[in-house]
Amino acid sequence: MLISANRLSGLVAVLMLGTALPVMAADDIRRQPGQQPEANSLEQSIWEETRKSERAARTSGERNHDPELNAYLKGILDKVSGEYKGDLRLYVMNRPFFNASMAPNGYTEVWTGLLLRAQTEDEVAFxxxxxFAHFRQNHSIRAFENVKANQNAATAATIVIAVVGAGAAANAGSYSAARDISNLTRGLVDAVYLGSIAAYFGYxxxxxxxxxxxxxxxxxxxxxxxxxxARIWRFLLDETAASDYERTRRSPSRINIFGSHPLEIDRISAIESAAKKRGATPLxxxxxxxxxxTYRQNIRPYLAQWLRDDLRRQDYGQTLFIIERLSIDNQDQGLLNFYAAEAYRLRGKGDDLTKxxxxxxTALTFEDAPATTWRQLGDVYRRLESTDDALMAFGRYITLHPDAEDxxxxxxxxxxxKSGATASVPDNHL
Structure with missing residues (x-):
């Protein structure tokens, strides 16, 4: 669920005051195609807020407007959602984290970090x-109704605050801004009723x-x-284990970076068991x-940009893990070796520069090596104090790209x- 942060406090106030807002009955909880919220209901209030967030996403500088990529992903969403496809609007966001979300009004975001990590169209579709299942099953409303039945309206408000806060974070313009929204939301939750958190997370x-x-x-x-x-969730667990940071490695993987839902092995097993019950066999x-x-053909035009964006997260262990998985079929070896080198260069620990x-x-042996490979190689040789090799690499770069701006x-x-002085070339790659 997504909601604008600047409108969060009004909804919180209504809920904390215990205002009676009709919620659909439990036996009617599954959404029907084209269904609209009841007048003066909690869902209608959330829809109003998400419309504001959707307008912000529509005009965001992080929105990806590439027509081919958007058409490709909208085609996947339409196939998955079937008769509900007319209720959904898709926005592709240039954000280097694994995340996708669908608000109760059909406003849907897919982040490029997800597209980089998926290996097949089937994984994106899952x-x-x-x-879509959260949307169709009305999980946000069900969560409110479940706690309200067992606690009270104030406790149920914490459910909405927590879900809304995660969505506001996901819709923030940057990771730091999102983190600030998450911290604000946690403070509001604490102010209502800390004891309800355990029940919320269990549900x-x-x-x-x-x-x-x-x-x-x-x-x-x-x-x-x-x-x-099962494949994409297992990938996230493995990526978590590859992190440069111990705190990340020790934490369970999350469905998205702002989520509160641990990704556990038994969930993966449940997906595989359900597949077997449907009579399916692994590919x-x-x-x-x-x-x-086939999937690589569809994302190849965007691969370099997504890898550049991923390096900005500064978890180079995870970036190297992603690149290793992308290399499994020996495709795009010039590009992938270049970005592996960039990850080692930027981390710069131990023998990273030698790597x-x-x-x-290796990248230079392939035709798809980026034009800046010789320049970056020269910079690493310089840092290793291998002057002759650095001069050779820099000279090669100038010979091949005499009109380059740098x-x-x-x-x-x-x-x-040549003069023995120490100087550095600004890192104009990132």
């Missing part, structure tokens, strides 16, 4: 199906499992591999490879190296 795990199963079902009915969910290695190659040299050199900086660097 995540969209998972979010959240239930709804996440429900979304896994329903999401896998709708994706399977749309012709996608029902085992794809053969050859079929899975073909799916990866960076190896990857830059040639004058590289020439200054070469002059400094």
């Amino acid at each position: 995540v969209m199906g998972h979010e 959240s795990r239930e709804t996440e499992e429900d979304a896994d199963l329903h999401g896998g079902e709708v994706a399977h009915l749309a012709g996608y591999d029902p085992y794809a969910g 053969s290695d050859e079929d899975l490879k073909q799916q990866r190659l 960076a040299v190896t990857h830059y050199q 040639v004058w900086m590289v020439e200054d660097q070469m002059t400094a190296l």
Whole structure:
């Protein structure tokens, strides 16, 4: 669920005062195609707020407007959502985190960090199906109704605050801004009733499992591999383990960076069990490879930008893990070796610079190596105090790209190296 942060306090006030807002009955909880919220209901209030967030997303500088990418992803969403597709609007956001969300009014975001981590279209379809299941099953309203029945309106308000706060964070213009919104929201939750948090998170795990199963079902009915969910969730667990940061490695993986729902092994097992019950069998290695190659064709034009964005997260262990997975079929080796080298260069610990040299050199043996590879290699040689190699690499860059805008900086660097002075070329890659 997504909601604008500047409108959060008004909704919180209404809920904390215990204002009676009608909520649909439990037996009517599943949304129907084209369904609108009841007048003066909690859902209608949330819809009003999410419309404001949707307008912000529509004009956001982070929105990806590439027509081919948007059409490709909207096609996947339409297949998964079936008769509900007319209720949904999709916005692709250039954000380097694994995240997708679908608000109760059909406003849907998919972040490019998800697209970078998925290896097949089936995996993207599963995540969209998972979010669609939250939408179709009305999980946000069900969470409110569940706690309200067992506690009180003030406690139930914490449910809405927590869900809304996560959505506000996801819709923030930057990671730091999102983190600030999350901190604000946590303060509001604490002020209402700390004791309700345990009940909320327990129910959240239930709804996440429900979304896994329903999401896998709708994706399977749309012709996608029902085992794809297990693959993408397992990928996230493995990526978490590859982090440079111990705190991240020790924490359970999350469905999205602002989520409160741990991704546990038993959830993966449940997806696989459900696939078996549907009579499906895992794809053969050859079929899975073909799916990866087909998906890569669709995302190849954006791969360099997404890898650049991922490096900005500054968790180079995770970026290297992603690149390793992207390399499994020996595709795009010039590009992938270049960005592996960049990750090692930027981290710069232990023998990282030596590893960076190896990857830059490997990248240069492929035609798709970025134009800046020789320049970046020269910079690493300089840092390793290998002056002759640095001069060679810088010179090669200038020879191949004499009209590059940064040639004058590289020439200054070469002059400094020849004179024995210390100077540095600004890192204009990131």
